[in-house]
Amino acid sequence: MNVLIKNGRIVTASGERLSDVLISGAIVAEVGTNLAPPDGCQVLDASGCVISPGFVDLHTHMREPGREEAETIETASRAAAKGGYTCVVAMPNTDPAQDTVAVVEFVKLQGERAGLCDVRPSGCITLGRLGETLVPFGALQAAGVHVFTDDGTGVQNHTLMRRAMEYAKDLGIVLAQHCEIASMTEGAVMHEGSCCSHLGLPGWPALAEELMVYRDIELCRITGARVHILHLSTARSVDLVRAAKADGLPITAEATPHHISLTDEQLRGFDPLFKVNPPLRTRDDIEALKRGLKDGTIDAIATDHAPHAPHTKELALDAAPPGMLGLETALGVVLAETDLSLAEVIDRMSVAPARIAGVADQHGCEVAVGSPANITVFDPEITWSVVPEELASKSRNTPYVGRTLKGRVRHTILRGEAVVVDGEAKK
Amino acid sequence: MKHFLDIAEISRESLIELLDMTANMAEINRRPVPKVPALRGKVVATVFFEDSTRTRISFDTAAKRLSADVMGFAASASSINKGESIRDTIETLEAIGVDAFVIRHKTGGVPATVTKWSDASIINAGDGANQHPTQALLDSYTIREHFGGQDLTGLRISIVGDVRHSRVARSDIQAFTKLGAAVTIVGPSTLLPSDMTGWPVEVCNEFDSVIGESDVIYMLRLQRERMNSAFVPSLDEYAQRFGLDKSRAKRMRAGSIVMHPGPMNRGVEMCVDPAEIPNSLILRQVTNGVSARMAVLFKLLGAGGIPEDEG
Ligand SMILES: [Zn+2]
Numbered sequence: 001m002n003v004l005i006k007n008g009r010i011v012t013a014s015g016e017r018l019s020d021v022l023i024s025g026a027i028v029a030e031v032g033t034n035l036a037p038p039d040g041c042q043v044l045d046a047s048g049c050v051i052s053p054g055f056v057d058l059h060t061h062m063r064e065p066g067r068e069e070a071e072t073i074e075t076a077s078r079a080a081a082k083g084g085y086t087c088v089v090a091m092p093n094t095d096p097a098q099d100t101v102a103v104v105e106f107v108k109l110q111g112e113r114a115g116l117c118d119v120r121p122s123g124c125i126t127l128g129r130l131g132e133t134l135v136p137f138g139a140l141q142a143a144g145v146h147v148f149t150d151d152g153t154g155v156q157n158h159t160l161m162r163r164a165m166e167y168a169k170d171l172g173i174v175l176a177q178h179c180e181i182a183s184m185t186e187g188a189v190m191h192e193g194s195c196c197s198h199l200g201l202p203g204w205p206a207l208a209e210e211l212m213v214y215r216d217i218e219l220c221r222i223t224g225a226r227v228h229i230l231h232l233s234t235a236r237s238v239d240l241v242r243a244a245k246a247d248g249l250p251i252t253a254e255a256t257p258h259h260i261s262l263t264d265e266q267l268r269g270f271d272p273l274f275k276v277n278p279p280l281r282t283r284d285d286i287e288a289l290k291r292g293l294k295d296g297t298i299d300a301i302a303t304d305h306a307p308h309a310p311h312t313k314e315l316a317l318d319a320a321p322p323g324m325l326g327l328e329t330a331l332g333v334v335l336a337e338t339d340l341s342l343a344e345v346i347d348r349m350s351v352a353p354a355r356i357a358g359v360a361d362q363h364g365c366e367v368a369v370g371s372p373a374n375i376t377v378f379d380p381e382i383t384w385s386v387v388p389e390e391l392a393s394k395s396r397n398t399p400y401v402g403r404t405l406k407g408r409v410r411h412t413i414l415r416g417e418a419v420v421v422d423g424e425a426k427k
Numbered sequence: 428m429k430h431f432l433d434i435a436e437i438s439r440e441s442l443i444e445l446l447d448m449t450a451n452m453a454e455i456n457r458r459p460v461p462k463v464p465a466l467r468g469k470v471v472a473t474v475f476f477e478d479s480t481r482t483r484i485s486f487d488t489a490a491k492r493l494s495a496d497v498m499g500f501a502a503s504a505s506s507i508n509k510g511e512s513i514r515d516t517i518e519t520l521e522a523i524g525v526d527a528f529v530i531r532h533k534t535g536g537v538p539a540t541v542t543k544w545s546d547a548s549i550i551n552a553g554d555g556a557n558q559h560p561t562q563a564l565l566d567s568y569t570i571r572e573h574f575g576g577q578d579l580t581g582l583r584i585s586i587v588g589d590v591r592h593s594r595v596a597r598s599d600i601q602a603f604t605k606l607g608a609a610v611t612i613v614g615p616s617t618l619l620p621s622d623m624t625g626w627p628v629e630v631c632n633e634f635d636s637v638i639g640e641s642d643v644i645y646m647l648r649l650q651r652e653r654m655n656s657a658f659v660p661s662l663d664e665y666a667q668r669f670g671l672d673k674s675r676a677k678r679m680r681a682g683s684i685v686m687h688p689g690p691m692n693r694g695v696e697m698c699v700d701p702a703e704i705p706n707s708l709i710l711r712q713v714t715n716g717v718s719a720r721m722a723v724l725f726k727l728l729g730a731g732g733i734p735e736d737e738g
Contacts, residue, residue, distance in 0.1 A: 009430050010556075117537070143602075186656075190511055192621055192622070193621075193622050194622040194623070194624040194625060195622035196621075196622070197556055197621055197622045197623060198592075198597075198620075198625075199535050199536070199556075200555055200556025200557045200591075200593075200594060200597055201535050201536075201555065201556070201557070203621065205621075262609075269536075269539070269540050270535060270536020271540070272538075311514075312511060314512060314513070315512070315513070316513065316532060316533075316534035316536070316537050317534055317536055318533075318534045319534070319536065334507050357474075
């Protein structure tokens with residue numbers, strides 16, 4: 001089966017050029033202009049669109065196994081494909097948690113069965129994400145896990161985290177931290193600031209994140225482990241990572257679309273849709289995150305796609321779970337809200353996260369002859385608004401209803417197969 | 428506006444109208460038969476997801492004095508924590524037929540959220556540490572009744588204690604300042620909101636320096652569990668620094684008054700018997716609570732609602 005993408009443009013740091021791309025099998029066979037479709041070839045129009053390496057999400061909560069009422073690996077994969085993602089790292093806070101080879105193999109298998117996206121399970125750092133006992137890193141690595149995290153919580157015990165880093169250094173795996181000092185955020189429902197004080201709600205202080213960012217930077221300094229900081233949300237966190245990188249430490253970081261587009265003011269209506277961890281912060285934090293993305297302090301945009309069944313988001317703010325959808329809106333938010341160039345967007349959403357996830361042999365590769373055909377074709381100019389009922393995700397907790405987004409995915413090609421065509425998932 | 432959720436949404440003019448209406452209701456309550464047919468045929472549901480017998484009885488009495496039918500629903504906090512749906516509760520009661528829901532919840536925002544699921548009027552009877560607007564109305568009325576005048580201009584009001592966790596303080600500060608009073612909040616920094624940008628108040632961390640300067644000393648309740656999260660070192664120490672005791676009561680300005688939203692914590696914030704203070708209006712607040720809640724119910728269900736604040 002061949003696929004020919006016609007009249008798109010390939011954007012790289014050194015410029016852009018109009019191109020057709022011919023895919024044969026799972027490989028890019030030809031790049032050029034006026035390519036003729038071989039017999040039986042599927043032709044995809046890409047007029048006005050960018051032909052980009054498929055996006056890679058470092059932070060997807062697929063909810064399977066354990067919370068299939070909110071999302072399954074299949075529905076999350078479909079949402080990912082529609083959002084232009086050809087690879088996602090599945091977060092380990094499932095039930096059971098991704099702390100054994102069996103669970104990790106199950107997640108991989110479900111991803112393969114869905115066949116819409118390359119699903120790469122992450123592993124926990126501690127068994128059951130309880131912060132007590134390290135997981136069998138070596139066995140999980142042998143099963144294909146490269147990124148380890150207790151996401152949803154941070155590893156609180158300093159010595160345990162130090163040991164994890166010392167051990168991880170030997171294996172070359174990535175330890176990704178959800179930075180939050182739990183004792184400072186008990187009962188929190190939103191960012192601790194003037195809005196929170198006004199509403200009388202318990203707050204997540206910025207410091208609760210920054211202290212752990214700082215701790216992990218210093219542990220990284222003494223251990224040399226590969227550390228990735230998940231969903232940076234405060235200005236000071238960005239400064240800390242910038243300084244750590246200037247010192248040459250092997251640290252990477254991500255930011256989410258919602259943390260660069262929404263503030264704590266959204267909580268004034270008390271809608272649990274806007275409850276997320278880490279919380280929506282302030283305008284100043286947004287500006288700092290955008291500067292960090294622009295100058296490369298923040299390597300990647302990651303969605304923290306966190307589906308929740310509708311009834312759970314109708315509970316009171318303290319009882320409702322934190323998290324919002326992200327896969328299908330990420331590109332539209334990034335193009336609408338940032339001044340990143342197209343080449344920078346491709347870097348932050350594909351190239352850099354592919355490198356961090358350890359999948360750079362398959363994803364985030366420049367669209368060129370011989371490279372793997374994991375490709376997304378997106379229109380960077382089109383504006384659109386989100387209709388929750390049209391989302392592929394099983395849940396509806398998008399915070400972007402009523403907002404105009406810019407840029408939308410048209411086609412997604414996974415291993416040479418067009419899994420999304422003209423915005424519609426093909427399976 | 429058919430709801431009564433938040434003092435911030437109510438203009439100074441509407442607030443004064445509500446105070447005047449409260450005065451009318453107080454007149455009714457002084458009659459030998461304190462009952463009028465104003466809301467006959469209307470159904471008021473009191474839905475208390477958090478226990479508060481006092482507030483529920485006050486609303487209950489207010490609705491009955493206006494001849495409304497009252498439906499009571501008490502859901503224990505524990506079943507709500509297990510994820511019982513507020514929406515289901517509201518929709519079920521509404522299907523029976525309700526004109527106004529009076530809602531109390533331990534978490535801020537629940538009454539506002541319920542407006543999305545119901546066509547009835549929603550009255551906030553206290554939500555988390557957010558708002559308790561009928562308390563602000565009855566407090567403002569009690570102060571105005573005592574000092575006279577149309578509003579509270581020129582009065583110095585000190586609100587003492589756990590402002591951080593207090594819905595009463597948030598509503599009172601908004602109401603008192605809209606009505607022209609100068610408000611000082613008094614307490615240790617641990618019990619004050621962490622960021623008070625834009626709050627129209629003075630802040631003081633020491634009770635003794637405001638005691639002789641205030642026309643109104645408004646004591647807030649300190650919940651005993653605050654000790655557990657290190658908000659105060661001990662209840663004793665709190666009582667010493669911020670409790671109203673005999674010696675502080677003596678130093679109060681002539682003509683000044685003491686208020687408290689109840690229930691009092693004897694030996695913590697109240698270290699003196701209110702009966703021994705010349706100007707304790709604490710029981711007056713309770714009496715006026717019924718009149719204020721009658722005013723709100725009548726405005727919403729019998730007089731077309733409260734105008735939106737254009738400001
Ligand atoms: Zn997280």
